[in-house]
Amino acid sequence: MDVDVDALEPALLPSRIQMAFTLAYHVLLVPLGVALPSLTLLMEGIGIYRKDPVALKIARRWSVVMAVQFAVGAVTGTILSFEFGILWPRLMGRFGAAMGLGFAIEGWAFFLEAIFIGIYLYGWNRLRPRTHFLLGLVLPPAGLLGAFGVLASNSFMNTPGGVTLGANGQVTDVDVMGALFTRALGHEFWHFLVALYLTAGFMVASVYAVAWLRGRRDHYQRLAFAVPFTVAALLTPWQLLIGDLAARAMAEDQPQKFAAMEITWQTRDHNPEVVLGLIDDQGEIHLGLSIPALDSILVGYSPNTTVRGLSAFPADARPTTVEANITHLAFDTMVGLGSVGAALSVWYLWVIWRRRRLPDSSWFYRLAALAGVGAYVCVEAGWITTEVGRQPWIVYDTMRVSEAVTDAPASFVWSMLAALVVVYGVIAYFFITLLLRLSARWKREDLREEAPEVGVPYGPRSGKFETGA
Amino acid sequence: MPDLIAFVLLLAITAYSTAGGVDFGAGIWDLMAGNSPRGREARALIDHAMAPVWEVNNVWLVLAIVLTWTGFPILFQQVFSSLYPLFTFALLGLVLRGAFFAFRHVAEEPRAHRIADVVFGLSSLLTPFFFAASLGAIASGHLVPFSPMSVAFGLVSLAATAFSGASFLVGDARRYGAPELVVHFQRRTVVAAAALIAVGTFALGVIWWQAPDLLRSMLAGKGLPFALATMILTPLATFLIWRGIFRWYRVLTVAAVGSMVFAWAFAQSPYLVPGQLTISQAIAPPPTQVLLLVVAAVVVLVIGPAMGLLYYLDQRSALESPES
Secondary structure: OOOOHHHHHHHHHHHHHHHHHHHHHHHHHHHHHHHHHHHHHHHHHHHHHHOOHHHHHHHHHHHHHHHHHHHHHHHHHHHHHHHHHHOOHHHHHHHHHHHHHHHHHHHHHHHHHHHHHHHHHHOOOOOOHHHHHHHHOOHHHHHHHHHHHHHHHHHHHHOOOOEEEOOOOOEEEEOHHHHHOOOOHHHHHHHHHHHHHHHHHHHHHHHHHHHHHOOOOOHHHHHHHHHHHHHHHHHHHHHHHHHHHHHHHHHHHOHHHHHHHOOOOOOEOOOOEEEOOEEOOOOOEEOOEEEOOHHHHHHHOOOOOOEOOHHHOOHHHOOOHHHHHHHHHHHHHHHHHHHHHHHHHHHHHHHHHHHOOOOOOHHHHHHHHHHHHHHHHHHHHHHHHHHHOOOOEEEOOOEEHHHHOOOOOHHHHHHHHHHHHHHHHHHHHHHHHHHHHHHHHHHHHOOOOOOOOOOOOOOHHHOOOOOOO | OHHHHHHHHHHHHHHHHHHHHHHHHHHHHHHHOOOOHHHHHHHHHHHHHOOOOOOHHHHHHHHHHHHHHHHOHHHHHHHHHHHHHHHHHHHHHHHHHHHHHHHHHHOOOHHHHHHHHHHHHHHHHHHHHHHHHHHHHHHHOOOOOOOHHHHHHHHHHHHHHHHHHHHHHHHHHHHOOOHHHHHHHHHHHHHHHHHHHHHHHHHHHHHHHHOHHHHHHHHHOOOHHHHHHHHHHHHHHHHHHHOOOOOOHHHHHHHHHHHHHHHHHHHHOOEEEOOOEEHHHHOOOHHHHHHHHHHHHHHHHHHHHHHHHHHHHHHOOOOOOOOO
16 A cells, blocks of 8 residues: 555644543543552451551552552553554554554453452452452552553564564564564663552552641551651662663663654764754754763763764654653653662652651651652652653654554544543543542541442442432 | 354353343333332332442453454444444443443432432433444444344343343342332333333344344354243243342343343354455454454453452452441
8 A cells, every 4th residue: 555645744733732632631540450469468468467457547548549540441451552553553564563562461361350350359358358458459550561561562672673564664574572662662661660659559558648748647647648658768778770871771771762862963072961952954052061071971881982973863863852851851850860869769768767757857748748759759750751851753653653653634633632631621621520529538538437438439339329319 | 263253252252241231221210210109219229239340340341342453453444434323322231230320329319319310311322222233233244333233232242131131130139038029029020021021023024124144043053042942941941030040140130131142143154244344254364363362261261250250259249348
């Protein structure tokens, strides 16, 4: 099928916006989707082991949040899989046999999660505590598997491998392992997985940091704060290390993206590290703080290391100036906030280690209350870095975004985007309303006992069924 | 091996048509129930009966799509490049349905609650209609989104989901000991079955007109056993429900709807798009096929039992809050 690329251009912009919008939305649901089950099980385990009813109560409440947010994620995830066809039919038409493999594996994970979240949420009453806990243990590996599948596919887009291409660019042979485990997978997987766990930890803990600031200081608050925050604090320093490895691998494997992240224009040694700042079409840097030779040192441990710049690549094979600036600012945001998070973690671990108790400084809790949102900003920024930085490629150095886009008229895609924005807005409104309501009810409920799932629209068993009412 | 993968894909589509169909059918009856006291009771049952498994059904859909793009990349590209409007409407239905199912639990004002009910019900019509319409467009061999074939398939799907939804709601009403609702949904099963038979006959006429080859192999070729099965099982299941013989009727309902999907798929095999694209033309390279079969085997070996466990616990009412 002959394709006139120019004729496809119109739908390109709305398709990119739609994909960015729906993915940015979905990625917000991922940290709690993948990591909250582990935190919940940890809490349940503590409750069973120490015979602590408070821990069990916390675990049960978290499981409700987990289920509601899984339901939203299931819907937005289904939309995403269809968008591959509606917006980018040629991507899968050409690379589906290789890139689709990761998604096939993710399919298992989705199955297992959907089944076991149902069992876990609705099994609190009737299953024996140990049975309930053991059935729940399926959830963390399922989340891990799902993350692996999606990241294997994304890594394929960043560093394609394991495929033999025919004369017309069609995939003629696939090396399954090579296509699943491409070069980027190693660091992408660990970087993202750790990000999910520490984001979930900070987010959950931040709720109880707010409770501390409002004066709640009981066993419930301490436990619900300490468990997730400890998980996050133990992981954050590692994330700096993994991130550093990832950046260095990027300099090697995806030089255009790395040049955009660091807004490097000329290929050179003694390359400075630019903090913030913007680059223009002539390669001039405006604003920002330039630290001499630091970029070269970070990449190759020596100021003499040569780092490739944007101008080393043809203009149509590297991010545009605007894209480079977006990538750079997103990258700096991620690194900056990540460093603050690491400092906060060290503060926390120091207090725990030296004084054997939780911090009692209001400033600590103010920062901890912001850490949840900060971690989410980091996740978004990291995602923007890798996706915008890959432009103009949908499969790095192999297939352009403009080659993959749909034939649908732009007006169609714009309309679909408008409808999705409205519907996603409605979903966000319901989701937040619901969480606030749950929180309010749980506060009331602490005065008078009531089962946490009551009134939750996750599923069906929530409402009381009456006949002849 | 390519045929086996096509068969796995067919199984995923069938699972979504039957399990998802029951779910969407319940949504259709929810819409029809109206706002009378009896209607509200019926809706309360529907709400309650959409078991804790309600989003497991989405998984079949995702599985089908993943199998298509990995196993038959060219089919995926062709189908989505031409039929995107159908998929967009189906998806819209899917999101609205999920959102408003949740919303009607949150809504406190009666008016907002009523709006949520209506949107939920209407979106339950959109999704089965448009997904089936896309199958109709494929079956016609022309991949044109809006054609007599796509409309005919869409209508059959609506009738089939209404039928299977009502049949399963009879079972739910029995389980929760609501005899008036049993009668309520018994009647509706019969009405839906009549509609299904009428629309099905009409659809056969449309196929005869638009794709005579497909009809031939449906009624005189590989599709025949399944076409016969659906023609026998639909009235049989309806008869059992009508006479109040509450045994096997749900299995027969699923078999009737499943056979219908099989009849279409087997009739057009070995074509994925009749006259245009065969299974062997579209299949991915052999290593990918092997991996897909491994994936399918794991689904059967690991996820099968897990799903069994879910249904088992659900049926034993091990998954309920103390209040319900």
